[in-house]
Amino acid sequence: MTEFIQAHYDVFEALHVVFVISWMAGMLYLPRLYVYHADAEKGSELSETFKIMERKLLRVIINPAMIFTFIFGGCMAVAAPEIFHQPWMHVKLTAVVLMTVFHIFLARWRKDFLKDKNTRTSKFYRKVNEIPAVLMIIIVFMVIVKPFGG
Numbered sequence: 001m002t003e004f005i006q007a008h009y010d011v012f013e014a015l016h017v018v019f020v021i022s023w024m025a026g027m028l029y030l031p032r033l034y035v036y037h038a039d040a041e042k043g044s045e046l047s048e049t050f051k052i053m054e055r056k057l058l059r060v061i062i063n064p065a066m067i068f069t070f071i072f073g074g075c076m077a078v079a080a081p082e083i084f085h086q087p088w089m090h091v092k093l094t095a096v097v098l099m100t101v102f103h104i105f106l107a108r109w110r111k112d113f114l115k116d117k118n119t120r121t122s123k124f125y126r127k128v129n130e131i132p133a134v135l136m137i138i139i140v141f142m143v144i145v146k147p148f149g150g
Helices: 002-007 009-039 045-079 081-085 087-114 122-128 131-145
Strands: none
Touching: 002 009, 002 045, 009 045, 009 087, 009 122, 009 131, 045 081, 045 087, 081 087, 087 131
């Protein structure tokens, strides 16, 4: 299996990047939906529309994209385990873990909206909307610049 992955490493890397982009698109958009949903009247048609949009974004795009990001990233790690000796990879993986934790929070907050029990303000969601962008910047710089050796 390792030989297959190594022989097709470029394909696995390309698929990893495609799914990272998809995951990040959703991670940047979902909190923005929450900004507007927090201001919508509970039970209103607008609120119900946001619930549908949020569910589809999370279940159809964000969750599968994260899973495939991990699968293809894991395949790359199997093909090149020496990468874990690089300090920049530790920083990158820490940022990925934090992104995953933020993903879990987004899913929990969606459940609050679904039950009409959201207590957070649109201002709160505006602030947390910056978290995935900051983590993405860290991840990209670690992978491209490799500031701690590479």
